[in-house]
Amino acid sequence: MALLSYILKRVGYAALTVFFLMVLTFLMMQLLPGNPFLGDKAISQVTMDALYAKYGLDKPLWEQFLIYMNNFLHGDLGLSIKYNRPVNSIIASSFPYSAELGIRALIFAACFGVGLGIIAAIKRNTAWDSAAMTLAVIGVSIPSFIMGALLQYLFAVRFKAWFGFGLPTMGWKDEATKVLPTLALCFGTMATVARLTRTSMLDVLGQDYIKTARAKGLTDSAIVGRHALRNAILPVVTILGPTAATLLTGTFVVESIFNIPGLGQFFVKSIRENDYTMIAGTTVFYGIFLVVATLVVDILYGFIDPRIKLTGSRRES
Amino acid sequence: MSNAKNAAKAAFEPEKTLPADCDLGAEAFAHVGPDAERRDEIVRPSISYWRDAMRRLMQNKVAVACMVFLVVLVLFALIVPLVSPYTMSEQHLTHPNKPMFFRAEDGHLHVFGTDDLGRDLFMRLWLGTRTSLYIAVSVVVINLLIGVIYGALAGYFGGWIDNIMMRFIEIIIGIPYLIIVILLSMIMKSGVTSLIIAYAIVGWVGSARLTRGQVLSLRTQEFIIAAHALGSSPWRLITRHIVPNLLSVLIVNLTLAIPSAIFTEAFLSYIGMGVPLPHPSLGNLAQEGTLRFMFYPQQLLLPAVVISLTMLSFNMLGDGLRDALDPRLRT
């Protein structure tokens, strides 16, 4: 039952974290300059007051927050000021796009990143190492808006011009449309994973138990596969939590370049348009996602790493 | 050489009392005493940890190349804007969007061509590099300072203090920095400073977490326990014993954090919240470049190459440093 009480404790902390996140976001977004109801046309004070009242913005801040908390606890994130749609339904309709894109990118990045990292570590200081790391580093050294634009231009436009066929430039419909956004999104993460894997793999390969295994005459593949990888992958698992939260909750750049109706676009727009409820909703959603992802990773960690006992506080020993 | 070696050896040999049955009389030996000139001579240079790291870093050709590149880059970024005949905002509307090495009829030479307002891209690119590096380095240094202090305190005290401090970090991570950037850019006029502060507000958590982890593992080690037992104050313990031991990890972290700061600046430029115009930065140059790269590819490629090479260099240098500084990887 140690595990259960540990999880309960963590969930408690998580709830506390989300609560403070909400308070902070709530305070900060009220400070955002701008007024969501202003448009090109001036509107009368009567109308402005009516609009403030409609969204409950006429009440004192603490009361707004209480109302918001109450609604939140009932699973209601309020009504988006700009879209006039419930934030719940906006998230429900846009999150699946972001999540699918994110999961694809994440898995692709993890598989190829770990692969590259292992190759680089085993063949340390050889041409393989350099090639794998160069590939990985190129991934982190090109901003995604450039990567996205270049991929789109090359595989959609140029390919069509050169060979008469190419990938679709945009959208999120069939498999073909999903290739380029996934690629554009995964490069950065792939590179991070590859570098992390290489480092921790090198670290692990230097340890005594690996030397022992080698002394016993195990083959390289057996050493890597059975002994080293399990430990070497731990740091990768650690970063996967936050990375998953970032990738899955929407990435504005890729979504905007490829015209994908994901959460990232809604989030950036909401901040720029002072759509208070939408900002709060997406932030809280992101916060919960992050906290849960971290929690899941920590629990996973316990299963993967025999050295860590979930019950105690984590101490390297 | 061998003479010197023997002499040195002799100089360090302790004086022995001769056995009684020795047929050599004591008078056969002259007491030479310590050689005043040579007693301090060090036979083999003692290699400190840092010098060893340096030596190994220098053996890493890639890392050296990266360092050289970065030095050149910084020099260009510092010097070109000073000596350029053009200013960053000077518009040559008679020859916009010109290719590299374009010489205008009025004698203007534009090494990297011009942008669509006819501004000299050579000047703008290097000034942009300077801006981006300035932002990145400031952000990273600030983050590192805050992060190290915060992480060291959390890790050192542990227990409930640590717990609260870590919860706080989770909250900070949850706050989208876009909100902070917009907020600050409105409260404060100057864009670059507000960018730096905004990013510093949310950016320190990485190094704080890293530091905390290291401190947690360090503080159970014997030398810390010993220092503690000898009555060192927590402040002294942290500054004199723990932080120096963290340095290697932090230096690596620094070289990897700079690229990510450059990226953040680029992203902010992409969504139009970056450095105030017409001041260039690598981010806004690249962003302008993407708008026209199908027609004037050099406008994207130049900033993109500088960004990529800078990132590449910092990353490779970081890897090199990690290899060099990690005692376990000593060859």
Next chain:
Amino acid sequence: MKKLVALVLSLLLATSLLAGCASPSPTPDAGGEATAAPTQGQSAEPTATDAPPADGGKSIVINLGQEPPEMNTILTTSTGSMNVLRHIVDGLTILDQNDNPIPGVAESWDYDAETLTYTFHLRQGAAWNDGSPVTAKDFVFAWDTFFTPETGAEYAGTWASLFLGASEKLNAAELSAENKALLTALGYEGNVGWKAIDESTLQVTMAFPCQYFLSVLAFPSTMPVPQAGYETIGATAYGTEKENIMTNGAYTIADWVHESYMVLKKNPSYWDAANIDVEEIRIEMISDTNTAYNAFVSGEIDMIGLNAEQSAQLTSEGKEVLHYDDGSAWYFEYNTAQKGLNNKKVRKALTLAVDAELFISTVIKNSSTAAYSFVPPAIQGGSFAEKVGKLYERIPTDGDYSAVKALFEEGLAEEGMTAADLKFVIITDEGDTAAKNCAFFQEQWKTHLGLDVEIQQMTYQNRLERMTNKDFSVVMAGWGPDYNDPMTFLDLFVSGSGNNHTSYANTEYDALVAQALFESDAAKRDEMLIAIEKIIAEDMPIGPIYNRRRDYITSDRLTGVVRTAFDDMNFRWAKVA
């Protein structure tokens, strides 16, 4: 072949399989549901989503560039939303290719010039998408709601002056005895000048002899809304989803994926269906100009807007680039309450120090025109701008700006200042275009006047707040016409008006605007309007720079798209090969 490549590449992303297992249904209604909900029995096209236009029959794909934010005719202010609304809802009138009002829901009408009253006879058989008939009550309900202050309709303020009793209703004010008597005399029961005489007859009285009234009745704000449908859906949810909009127009909404695309299908029971060629319009919401261009070049889309480089490139490839005048005027708004900027010589010098012709030829790079007066040529087909003529010289001979500089220094000296004392920030929107434009102005002022200014880009909402609070020095702003009359521009700077951010106040100006509103003699009215133009040119609370024209391109198969200042994008008259 294309399939094969796609297959190989997706296999490369073997991950998708895993992803499929990991999350039960990550794919929302992207492909599947679009076909599951066929409307007018058009299910012959399976997953029309990916079908390239070339084999899509009478269907076209166009780029709107943005999500239409509020598809509620009563509330909307967005050009994007109106572009869609004009296809799916008909007002009493609709605009023809040349922006003239022609019968829409109203088949005919009578006008009584004496009482300024229109009587509209509605078309028989016009129906909403739920089958209920379009009646005069739908207009009455729409207008009652529109002019209620609690509704929060931004356009209500603009149109309230046209309808008798609307201003009072909107501002919760008492009707004047005179107007009250008038309303009673005309047989209105309430306090407003519109009523349904029977199911298919609508009577409306104007507040002043408005020459453009019939065009306003084609404007989305005045379109009908059926009360039953509106109340079932709910005021808040109305217009937010495809099933939450009541339509009576040439098209219906078949699909709407927010921030991605929308599909309009031709309404077969529409009265004019026989003359509508395009069966299906897929409206993409691509905000990235590169993406839109790439999609056009690869043949995925039939119509996109173009920026200067794209336009130049396509022209050089021998393609025909189209232009239209979007009717907007772009100008500096000066804060006339700020020291230095309170001097009209300074404002004039700032305006004239910008070489607007050079601006268009080097920055805008299309057929936009430099401004020599305020009202742009799109109004009344350019006849008004012609009558006004050039009110100032923009480019000094030999490009010598010393006279402008002298004027600038003279103005500053009157305020006891020098150029060094005049420090201000131009505020403008985010984005590359705004940045580039302001960089040009900044440099022009620097070289021509020796004036250093800063640029601050900010979000649209923030800029509006700063303007509303008069917390700015100079802002680059634009104004688009709401109706085809110079007054849509000229009444902006009435003192105390919410749209006048400049703090400019001139009693002569105010009086002329009020007079011109009620002047029914066209020639006299023109004279007054020209006088207003001259006052603006003299005092320059704003510094006109240019009148915008925009470039766009259509694929070879699409012709006859109407794009004008008052009907930004209309496919009703379009033909598709």
